[in-house]
Amino acid sequence: MTYLDNAATTRVSENAAQAVMDAMRENYGNPSSLHRMGLDAELIVTDARKTIAKAISAAPETITFTSGATEANNTLLRGAAKVYGRRKNTIVATSIEHPSVEETLKALEQEGFIVKRVKPRADGSISLTDYLYAVDNDTFLATCMYVNNETGAINDVADIFSSVKLKAPDCITHTDAVQAFMKIPMKVTELDADLITFSGHKIHAPKGVGAMYIRKGLRIPPIMTGGGQEKGLRSGTEAVPLIAGFGAAVKEQLPQIDVARSNAVMLGERLRSQLSELPYVKVNSGANCSPYIVNISVEGIRSEIMLHFLESRHVYVSSGSACSKGKHSRVLSEMGMSDKQADTALRISFSKMSSWGEIEQFVSALKEGYMSLEKIK
Ligand code: PLP
Numbered sequence: 001m002t003y004l005d006n007a008a009t010t011r012v013s014e015n016a017a018q019a020v021m022d023a024m025r026e027n028y029g030n031p032s033s034l035h036r037m038g039l040d041a042e043l044i045v046t047d048a049r050k051t052i053a054k055a056i057s058a059a060p061e062t063i064t065f066t067s068g069a070t071e072a073n074n075t076l077l078r079g080a081a082k083v084y085g086r087r088k089n090t091i092v093a094t095s096i097e098h099p100s101v102e103e104t105l106k107a108l109e110q111e112g113f114i115v116k117r118v119k120p121r122a123d124g125s126i127s128l129t130d131y132l133y134a135v136d137n138d139t140f141l142a143t144c145m146y147v148n149n150e151t152g153a154i155n156d157v158a159d160i161f162s163s164v165k166l167k168a169p170d171c172i173t174h175t176d177a178v179q180a181f182m183k184i185p186m187k188v189t190e191l192d193a194d195l196i197t198f199s200g201h202k203i204h205a206p207k208g209v210g211a212m213y214i215r216k217g218l219r220i221p222p223i224m225t226g227g228g229q230e231k232g233l234r235s236g237t238e239a240v241p242l243i244a245g246f247g248a249a250v251k252e253q254l255p256q257i258d259v260a261r262s263n264a265v266m267l268g269e270r271l272r273s274q275l276s277e278l279p280y281v282k283v284n285s286g287a288n289c290s291p292y293i294v295n296i297s298v299e300g301i302r303s304e305i306m307l308h309f310l311e312s313r314h315v316y317v318s319s320g321s322a323c324s325k326g327k328h329s330r331v332l333s334e335m336g337m338s339d340k341q342a343d344t345a346l347r348i349s350f351s352k353m354s355s356w357g358e359i360e361q362f363v364s365a366l367k368e369g370y371m372s373l374e375k376i377k
Contacts, residue, residue, distance in 0.1 A: 002362055005318045007202065010201060010202060013249055015252045017206075020206055020242065023241035027041050030237055031045055031238050051254075056187060057188055064233045065234065066210045066211060067208055068207070068210040069210045071234075072212035078104060080140075080220060084170075089140070091115045093143045094117060095334045096150075098178070101176055119334055125288055131144065136168070141172050141173075144160055146184070146186075149178070152289035152291075153285070154288050174195040193213075203253065204351065271363070280298060282297045293348075297341045302344060303319030303343060310365050313361075317362065329342050329345060348362065
């Protein structure tokens with residue numbers, strides 16, 4: 001089997017799976033319980049929090065666990081709007097955010113906020129000048145994703161946010177760092193981001209767990225009320241097994257970020273070099289992209305048709321992003337791509353578990369698909 005859809009989700013690592021099992025079978029106490037079993041469970045959560053904080057050079061108390069990045073994006077954006085959007089009314093965002101940000105912004109527009117969406121350049125990345133132009137005296141919140149999930153385009157978030165802070169010192173900055181976390185070394189001390197979103201299942205942890213970073217001193221109200229767990233920010237009994245798996249995955253990968261990145265660079269180069277021999281394939285990902293994501297278009301063959309052909313050869317990739325199943329890619333059209341090119345796009349994405357053999361399998365199945373499938377005019 002060739003699994004090259006790691007931007008959609010990844011296989012849980014052995015260490016993470018073991019940590020999940022241990023927390024389910026041995027340390028199954030409720031962290032809120034006052035007895036020993038409760039304390040042991042609480043220690044697991046504390047340890048995972050420390051690990052995730054260390055991964056971004058932050059203090060542990062700035063990290064809150066959630067059910068994933070969707071919940072984190074909702075909590076952070078809605079919360080920031082509630083507290084900091086009282087006197088000012090404008091949010092600056094990009095037009096290529098993940099639906100968990102974009103749909104939340106639409107909901108905030110319904111509440112009366114103004115959202116300015118900055119379009120990407122042809123290579124999929126956001127220009128600092130364009131972003132800064134959108135920020136004015138009325139801007140209280142600026143959000144810009146770190147790495148785009150469809151094209152892999154990297155935005156220079158550190159540069160963008162430090163310039164935003166110069167122009168509008170009170171503006172809160174947020175980045176959805178889901179596709180950057182554990183792939184690009186990240187230090188909150190160098191990022192100028194007040195709020196950051198992470199997800200577990202993109203980095204070999206289980207699905208259903210994520211985290212949010214909230215800079216010390218900022219006030220974000222919860223979207224759920226209840227038992228007051230996670231310092232009142234995220235009520236509900238902590239998902240101890242999933243959090244344990246998240247912590248274990250981060251702990252395991254932290255010392256290997258550079259090695260894994262070099263491996264992804266090599267795989268990407270191999271893939272691009274093989275694809276360059278196929279005149280019917282165009283690479284849509286630009287030069288400044290995450291080495292983990294390569295977006296391509298295959299002339300004349302709709303994404304879904306090729307995807308299912310590849311699937312018949314046990315090769316798994318994605319058409320655009322997994323979250324926009326069957327829908328036209330907003331990201332690619334925002335980049336100025338024709339419908340024809342966008343409708344034939346495939347996303348190939350690697351993880352630390354990807355291999356050379358998988359690249360060979362993919363290219364060989366792609367060639368076979370191109371030869372045998374009927375082309376659209
Ligand atoms: N943000 C980005 C950039 C993503 O790629 C994803 C997942 O596809 C999410 C947010 C949502 O993450 P989760 O599945 O943890 O809710």
